[in-house]
Amino acid sequence: MTDKIPTTEPPKTAVQKPKKKSPFREWLDSVVFAVVAASLIRWLLFEPYTIPSGSMENSLLIGDYIFVSKFHYGTRTPKTILQVPLTHQKIWGTEIPSFVDWIQLPQFRLPGFTHVKNGDVVVFNYPGCPERPDDFGGFDKYPVDLRTNYIKRTIGIPGDVVEMKEGQTFVNGKAFAPVPGLQMEYEIETNTQINEKIFVKNGITEFGQMISADDKTLYMVKATEQAIKDLKALDFVKNVRPLVQAQGDTSNLNNNIFPYNSRLFPYNRDNFVLTVPKKGVTIQLDEKNIAMYKGIITTFDGNDDAKYINGQIVLNGKPITSYTFKQNYYFMMGDNRHGSDDSRFWGFVPEDHVVGKAVLIWMSIDQNGSFLNKIRWNRLFSVIK
Incomplete structure (x- = not known):
């Protein structure tokens, strides 16, 4: 006896056609996708910036539009996460803060394929200096990842001795490589x-x-x-x-040159010498080192309870006589040497403030140019050196 083969097909399951999205829903989905994609690219790979001031002329000009690579040195993980997408400090065209700092995450850096080198043009968050007089810019109190963006050339990397003699720059005793736009x-x-x-x-x-x-x-x-x-x-x-100041001349910039102590450091914009802090290096906290590095110890190096009291550094309630740096630092200057607010005036750039490497000028607009010469065509898609 054989089994009978059914002659009728089983009932088919009904298939519903997907509902067609309304034009508004399609537009909204496109906007959300674009914002998410742009935010990821901006955070992980490249971010566009505009040069607003002349501190890097003639290497970079006011009106240059540049791309900054995040992945050269490694992308930083977000720290301030409660923020309007694609904003920095304020909502576009307003004075309304674009963030709240209720949640601050620990910050890490993803692996990059290179490190900051002498001569690199770098975008970083302006750290300021706790001791800097407010008349000259004071201290940037935003969260690290939302501090004002600056762009300068790296003169000194961790451990370097940076010196300037009557306007000539030296690193570790050797003249700094010539900069064509300086x-x-x-x-x-x-x-x-x-x-x-x-x-x-x-x-x-x-x-x-x-x-x-x-x-x-x-x-x-x-x-x-x-x-x-x-x-x-x-x-x-x-x-x-x-117009270069002589060594020891503190006549007109006495209160504005880091580390703001003309007795110990008779520096000016064209004459100084200092050592850039390096992670893992231990220093003795004598009078000069305290004056030079107290801002790093009390503010930038991640010490929860470090204070400067009566000429001493007090860490976790106890005076200390030596200190080991917890992260690397950099010394940055603008190529417009006498028109730049840089490390000569506010000190070192912590590694966790480094945003990325400036790599390309993709557009350049001369605001003072005529109709036919508004765009600086010779600068388009030029590599930043």
Whole structure:
């Protein structure tokens, strides 16, 4: 006896067609996807920035739009997580904070494929300095990952001895590698007034007339070495003098040079020497080291109970005579040496403040250019050196 094969098919399960999304729902899904994708790219890989000031001229110009690589040095994990996506400190176009600091996560750095090197152009969160006079910028009290973004060139890496002698920079006793866009301040004497087009032609965007008499006109300019050579060749330029402070001259910047102690450190913007802190290195806390590094110990190195009291560092309630640095630090300066607010004025950049490496100029707009010359075409998609 054989089994009978059924001649009828089993009932089919009803299949419902998916509901068609409304135009609003499709738009909303697209926006959410775009925001999530942009946030991930911005956090993990690249972030766009605009150069708003002249501290890096002539290497980077006001109006340059750049990409900063997060993965070169390793992306930082988020610290302030309660924040409006794609914002920094404020909601766009308002003074309303874009975050609340109710939850602050421990911060780590994912593996990168390189480390910060001497000469790298780096974006970092401005740390400020607890001892810096408020008249000069004070201390940035935002959470670390939301502090103001700065861009400078790395002069000293952990352990380096950075020295400046009358405007010339040395690292570990050797002259710092030449920077083509580096510019400094000069006084130019002429026997006539200069048409500003001559300055612009030579890439000089910061200039001002000081004195105009019958036989002499003085200009103060910030210019590259090449621009100064070209100006010297003009027959109406009589003299060019670099405006560099002499060693020991604390006359006009005495209260604004890190570490703000002219008795122990008679420094100025063109003359100083210091050692960049390195993780694991132990120092003796003598008077000079306390003056130089107390901000690191009490504020940036992650010590919950470290204070500066009566000339001593007190850690966990006890005075200490030596200290071992817990993270690496860097010394940063702008290529516009006499027009940059940098480590000379507020100290070292902690490693946990480093955002990424500036790698590419993808757009450059000259706000003062004419209609046809608004875009600086020669700068588009140029690698940052």
